[in-house]
Every structure is written in structure tokens, then in C-alpha cells.
Amino acid sequence: MSQPAELVDSHCHLDFPDLIGDLDAVVARAKAAGVTRMVTICTRLRSEPEVRAIAEAHEGVYYAAGTHPMSAHEEPLVTVEELVALAAHPKFVGIGETGLDYHYTAESAEIQRESLWLHIEAARRTGLPLIIHARDADADMGRILTEEHAAGAFACVMHCFTSSAELAETALGLDFYLSISGIATFKSAKGLREIFAAAPRDRLLVETDSPYLAPLPHRGKRNEPAFVADTARAMAPVLGMEPEELAALTSANFDRLFTRAAR
Structure with missing residues (x-):
């Protein structure tokens, strides 16, 4: 039996309650499916130590915060200095x-x-990519990203992209990336599929956003x-x-954007 094509899950939440209790098995199933690298996302800085520990404990798991x-x-306003300090971890x-969620x-x-x-300022200072969540905020999002990029360039991925063709065009015009989630299935x-089909192939990533948004044929189940x-x-x-071509393409795109996790 041939090995599955190597894939990267560019955005998941391994510390969330739906996954943390089953984590070793979740990571093992991912690797069996060809998903050899994944980025687990910390959404509140007070959870950073736990998320960091997950990345430290598992080969092929990286993290962002x-x-x-x-x-x-609900959270204390993050400081640029806090984010820059976290970025010292390999x-x-x-x-x-x-991002913005209206x-x-x-x-x-x-x-x-x-x-x-x-x-955004922390992304500029560290040289690490910005990970954007955008929902029902296209006008403000497009304006802020355009203005801020003009004031000082930074790399960026529009994670779990489900916004308009106009915001996609704005993001791609800034050389940002669009990430495909299970919603596209x-x-x-x-x-949404038409937006991805029209996008430059070298600007596409894939992700799960697990434990949410499971793709077909798993829709309605816990994602992983x-x-x-x-x-x-x-x-x-x-x-x-x-x-296999899409797996190789999105892995190469991931390597170019997330340079610290590159092969």
C-alpha cells in the first residue's frame, strides 16, 4: 500500500477540550493520514503555556499565539512586547x-x-506571519490590512477563508495567503470554491480549524x-x-510562509 501524500494542517486547536483528552491518538491518526505537520493555535495568551507544551511534546506540532x-x-489587551517575547521559542x-469578527x-x-x-506590529517586528480571522467585517478588514501593509510590510494568511471575493482580491493583492477549510467541501x-479556483495556486493553504468545521464526509462530527x-x-x-499534487503544493506554500516550520 502506498503512503498517503504528505499534508500540513496549518490551523488547529489541539488544546481545546474536544481534542486534548484524546491528543496522542489525534496526532497519531493525523500522521497515519499523511498529516505530518500541524500548527496549533493559542487564542488567549493565558493558555500559551499549555499550547506551548503540546508543541514541545509532539514532533511535527508547532504553535502560534x-x-x-x-x-x-474579555482578555487583557496584548502588548507587542509580549508577542515578541513569545516568538523567541523555536x-x-x-x-x-x-482579526475582526462582527x-x-x-x-x-x-x-x-x-x-x-x-x-500586526508584532508580525512586522518578528518577521513571523500574521494569522487572520475575518467574519462579517470585510470593509474594515480590507482597509486596515491595506493601510497597515503600506505602512510596513508583513506576511499573512487569511485563515479559514469564507469572506467575499473582494476581500480575497485585496488579500491576494498584498501577497497574502488564503487557507481552505472543510467549509469549502x-x-x-x-x-467559496470559485474564489479558491481563481486564486494563484502558490497562495493556497489547507487547514481543519479543528475541532470545528469538519469536512464532508464528517460534517457534524468533531473535526481533527x-x-x-x-x-x-x-x-x-x-x-x-x-x-497528491494539491498536498505537495500546499505543503510547499506552507514552507514558504511558515518558515520556522519548513522542512
């Missing part, structure tokens, strides 16, 4: 996730924007890094590729 926009009003590979937490928009600006996501292989299989024909 920041304040999730939906938590920005397995710390990105800044975030940060779907559930529009009332905290001002503090979300302030938090985002601080994360849903029957209702035709418009192994399922990034299902997303890649479903998206390969959309992109005019074989699954």
Missing part, C-alpha cells in the same frame, strides 16, 4: 489568530481593531487534523489537480 477577536473584550511560528461580537469592534493593530459553498486529507481530496478536482 494571540488574542482571538471574539475574546478581545516552535512558535506565527502571530495570532487575530458576526457575534460587533459591539467590541473598537477593541478588536486595537488588538489587531498590535498583532459543503454543497452550499460553491461561491487527519481530516485535512478529506478537504484536500475534495478540493483537488476544483483546482484541476490530483490530491
